[in-house]
Amino acid sequence: MDKFSEKIEQKLYPIIEWVQSNKYLSAIQFGLLMTMPVLLVGAFACVISDLPIQAYQDLMVSIFGQSVWEEWNWSVVNTATMGLTGLIALAGTSYQLAKFDKLDAIPNVAIALMSYFILLPSAEGGIPVSGLGAQALFLVIIVAIITEEIYKLCKKKNLTVKMPDSVPAFVSQQFTALVPAVFSAVFFLIIRYVIAATPYGTASNLVYSLLQAPLTNVGTSLLGTIVFTFLNSFFWLFGIHGTELVSAVAQPLWYAARAANFDVFAVSALAARPYIVTQDFSNMIIFLTGTGITLPLCIEMAFLCKSERIRKVGKLSIIPGVFNVNEPVIFGLPLVMNPVMIIPFFLAPMAAVLISFGSMYFGLVPYPTGVTVPWTMPAPFGGWMMCNSWMGGLLQIVVLLVSGAIYYPFIKALDKKYMEEEQQS
Amino acid sequence: MIKVLLICSQGASTAVLCDKIREAAVSRNYDIDIHAAAIARADEDLAEADVILLGPQVRYMLNKVKGQAGGKPVAAIDMQSYGTIDGEKVFAQIVEMLGES
Incomplete structure (x- = not known):
């Protein structure tokens, strides 16, 4: 496996270096x-101004007055x-x-x-x-x-x-x-x-x-999204920061889709928004708890496995995983070039994309609003903020449960293998 | 004073490792200044550092960073110690790198 992975790395490095150092x-x-800090200010302004609690809205109107409370976000802060x-x-x-x-x-x-x-x-x-x-x-x-x-x-x-x-x-x-x-x-x-x-x-x-709409339509289609998701996992399989590389190409499309949705949302929260896959969909679904949707795996590692090594890495990885960072489990277990874990590592994010795309397409979950969600926002809050609906949070929970089920048999097999190795030494 | 620069993709995942390395250094009475930088912004920080380490997820930039670092020791952190946030091991690597240069 090592020789093989080295060979592939040799082939991959020039491509990656080219993308990374491309002017x-x-x-x-x-x-x-x-745009990030400014977009986040706009996003939090939306959350504060539109919090769907009538008592809160009434209170704010009584403090600031009807006209100020209605315009400060949508006409002032969000324009800026x-x-x-x-x-x-x-x-x-x-x-x-x-x-x-x-x-x-x-x-x-x-x-x-x-x-x-x-x-x-x-x-x-x-x-x-x-x-x-x-x-x-x-x-x-x-x-x-x-x-x-x-x-x-x-x-x-x-x-x-x-x-x-x-x-x-x-x-x-x-x-x-x-x-x-x-x-x-x-x-x-x-x-x-x-x-x-x-x-x-x-x-x-x-x-x-001629450019922005057609490219965004293709890049955010189900097929385009599956391709980006696959490439992301593929690069990470070799321990290379796939998210950075995929984003280099996909981000302009995801940003454009986010903006198109937001323009509709700003006019009416109930109007049909054009895109399912946006920058926030990618952060809150495709990269949820890190590439491979690994938080459920980390929990299984920490609490359901017996191998010392697996338990230790699992415990270390849970907190970063909650905030959508998963380098510890990627390199610690490792997931990199691990023949036992390849299948679930690809399958879990693919399933996440299919479930999420499908549930939005068929109207179970609202399309993303276009409000910027910080990429470190934990589930289910990120999903809620993305869709302005608890259905978005529920979707994230379903995605995590499915991912956990996909990983379970594989981590158990790996646990057994590591246990045998640990007992021999 | 050893000045260490850790490069990763956004600077987020490496911050915890920084703390662990600092702990390892302090327990051995080393004076250390260590911080994590995102790869997109690392250029400006290279001049300040004595030792430069790359997270394994950006190790493909090793040759480029070596070229920019002007002879300063540059290396990638191995996956195992990165994944298990093993500050002791990485600190040992830093000391070894300084010894070689």
Whole structure:
């Protein structure tokens, strides 16, 4: 087994290194990561403002007044948090792209912001707020990449305004960015008017219709989700951080799906939301208690097994597992390249996806609302927060029970094997 | 003072191990400064560290980090001691790495 796994590792490493050090993928991931604190503020504001307890709602209205209590979250906080996902991702992505090429990052961010606003559709009374949210995610990524390429090219061709040496560095830096800023402005202005002549009208609409929506539809379909789930387990089987790799590709799609659901939820909590699989579905179902849905396994290890080694690793792994971290059991049992545990390690998350997708598809559990759930949120609270319904929490409990049943015969077999080894030594 | 940088994917799973390594170091009267960093942000912390360790889940970055670390000792933590959060064993590894450099 060791020789075989080493051989596969040799083949896998270059792929993984490529994904991890890929300029564009890592910059997009960085950009999305930047939205996290702000999105969480928005999510908790939703929970506080919409807590479905009438006595609480009445109390809050009596303290703050009807109008303030109705608008502070949905019109104020969420416009400034969820509503700015695209803008923050733009800043983060272009910052990281510039850092990668060792360019001045902040001037590059400034140019990217300018370019993006040139593309935004005009609205009465200024800039449309809707253009700054996650619906614009793909456009934002494209703008960030193009502006940075223009910046890099200008720098390479020495197309910059040279200042005499007596000018302080921070002043001359601003002039270095002047030429790429002009080029970007002209470029995006032309693009804006070219697209205006097409039936799509605006860049956001064009990118959304041709790229974002179709890719999101495919990536979040049942088949797409099964593929991502399989790849995640597959990489972890070799002890490689599969979640990081799968996320590099899937996260923009999951974020886009989350945003599409949230836009509907913000208008009406009861309206039908478009996507089952979102960023929060992935965290609260596919990666629930860590890859392989291992918390039930850890509990079985700690309390139902006899081998000292298995019991010890099980006990160590329960608390991290509750918070959706499971490296201890992955490396401690180990699940990595463990021939006995391969089958349940793949089967448990697959079953979780099928059960969850099915129960949402057939209307037993509401689709995710699009509210951001922290990835460390324990079950069943995470499921509840994801669906704004206790059915979501119940779903997580069912998923965990099924996973426990899948692991049970295998961990018992492993327990027997380890026991024999321990008694011999 | 030994300055140790532990790199993992998000910095979450390694935090507990950090505490255990610190305990092991203190019990042997070593002065240690250890913290965990996410792989995406580790670049900036490399310069500060004397020893750099990678969690096994990101060990594929070993060569890249070695290249960036400019001759400082870099190694991956073995899966068993990582999985069982064995601070003693990892601390022994740190001491050994410093001895070699």
